[in-house]
Amino acid sequence: MDETEGLIARLTEGLQPVKRLPSPGIRASLWLGLVALLGAIIVFGFSDLAMFVRRISDPKLALELTGTLLTGILAVVAAFELSLPDRPLTWALLPAPSFVLWLGSSGYSCWRHWLVRGVGHFEAGEGADCFLWIVAFGVPLAVSLFVVLRKAHPLSPGPVAAMAGLGVASLAAFLLQFFHPFDVTFIDLGLHLAAVATVIVLVRAAARPGLNAG
Amino acid sequence: MTANSAEEWGRLMAAAQAGDGAAYARLLREILPYIRAIARRHHAAPDRLEDVVQDVLLTIHRVRHTYDPARPFSAWLGAIAHRRSVDALRRKARTEAAETFSPIAYETYADPAANKDISAHEDNAVLVEAIAALPPGQRQAVELLRLKEMSLAEASAASGQSVGALKVSLHRAIRALQRVLGGRVGE
Numbered sequence: 001m002d003e004t005e006g007l008i009a010r011l012t013e014g015l016q017p018v019k020r021l022p023s024p025g026i027r028a029s030l031w032l033g034l035v036a037l038l039g040a041i042i043v044f045g046f047s048d049l050a051m052f053v054r055r056i057s058d059p060k061l062a063l064e065l066t067g068t069l070l071t072g073i074l075a076v077v078a079a080f081e082l083s084l085p086d087r088p089l090t091w092a093l094l095p096a097p098s099f100v101l102w103l104g105s106s107g108y109s110c111w112r113h114w115l116v117r118g119v120g121h122f123e124a125g126e127g128a129d130c131f132l133w134i135v136a137f138g139v140p141l142a143v144s145l146f147v148v149l150r151k152a153h154p155l156s157p158g159p160v161a162a163m164a165g166l167g168v169a170s171l172a173a174f175l176l177q178f179f180h181p182f183d184v185t186f187i188d189l190g191l192h193l194a195a196v197a198t199v200i201v202l203v204r205a206a207a208r209p210g211l212n213a214g
Numbered sequence: 215m216t217a218n219s220a221e222e223w224g225r226l227m228a229a230a231q232a233g234d235g236a237a238y239a240r241l242l243r244e245i246l247p248y249i250r251a252i253a254r255r256h257h258a259a260p261d262r263l264e265d266v267v268q269d270v271l272l273t274i275h276r277v278r279h280t281y282d283p284a285r286p287f288s289a290w291l292g293a294i295a296h297r298r299s300v301d302a303l304r305r306k307a308r309t310e311a312a313e314t315f316s317p318i319a320y321e322t323y324a325d326p327a328a329n330k331d332i333s334a335h336e337d338n339a340v341l342v343e344a345i346a347a348l349p350p351g352q353r354q355a356v357e358l359l360r361l362k363e364m365s366l367a368e369a370s371a372a373s374g375q376s377v378g379a380l381k382v383s384l385h386r387a388i389r390a391l392q393r394v395l396g397g398r399v400g401e
Binding site: 003004006007008009010011012013014015016017018019020021023084085086152153155156 | 230231232233234235236238239242243246264267268271272273275276277278279280281282285286289290292293294297298365367368371
């Protein structure tokens with residue numbers, strides 16, 4: 001008891017004001033705004049927009065892209081919310097509906113592709129490049145997201161890291177579509193999901209040293 | 215805890231965020247029974263209970279900038295106290311899984327007279343050398359908690375390491391020393 005009283009005395013002596021953390025919505029919006037700016041530079045600078053406009057006229061792809069982008073945005077918002085002590089774990093369900101939309105629309109495209117082209121077009125050559133793109137783009141994004149998230153000193157880094165990993169990998173997968181001049185096959189989808197899972201695993205592995213409040 | 219006290223605690227924390235040390239001290243003292251009640255659900259031993267309470271206080275101090283006065287203080291405090299209690303429980307389970315209670319070792323070394331056959335001088339030199347060879351975090355934990363006999367809270371404040379990190383560092387240090395000294399060091 002005396003030790004606890006001594007600790008309180010030490011913690012309160014010469015107390016300095018602290019800057020209150022802005023709301024998670026504001027922090028997520030700022031981070032997503034910066035990523036949108038970076039994405040716009042990459043898309044307008046390097047992608048074939050005419051090809052993309054032709055492809056996006058297909059409602060299936062439009063649905064798939066909406067699902068991917070929403071998953072990225074909502075997972076990032078969930079990561080910011082979960083980084084605070086009093087937010088329930090149910091925030092992790094926020095990106096679930098859009099993730100199902102992404103999987104469902106991609107799966108439907110794969111199935112159509114399979115019906116039209118048959119099993120002979122299941123090579124993984126392009127898919128391997130997609131895997132590398134998602135990992136190579138997702139990991140630096142994850143590092144920048146960690147820098148912002150760790151300001152909250154999350155008490156449970158695991159769920160925060162999982163949402164952050166899902167968010168950055170989904171955003172990377174969304175950007176990939178601007179450089180992806182073909183519909184996804186089951187192999188592509190599998191490799192996309194493997195890339196997303198790889199980013200989540202990498203981010204979770206880095207969570208303890210990177211995010212922990214100690 | 216009543217609704218009024220929770221509202222008052224929220225106001226005190228907002229004042230603490232602005233640098234009001236007196237409000238902060240009052241808040242930390244008033245919430246102690248509430249934290250103890252949550253910690254007691256997971257930890258029965260009084261010494262461990264107080265360690266958890268101190269860990270919760272240190273965590274509150276570290277994350278006090280995350281409290282939003284527009285939201286209920288009780289939910290914020292309860293989440294921290296619950297989380298730290300569970301973390302302590304997991305640490306305890308990990309430690310106990312890696313250790314074996316040995317009554318023979320206790321009987322041999324608990325009584326100082328039982329150690330008279332051991333060459334104290336030689337042991338000291340080996341011990342000093344072994345402590346010096348530890349990684350910095352582990353060495354600091356041994357020095358503060360064992361040689362200077364600080365409490366966990368004092369050592370945490372002195373080193374900047376959390377109570378949990380200090381416990382882990384000490385545990386690892388003792389294991390390393392046991393390997394070097396052939397089991398003659400006890401926690």
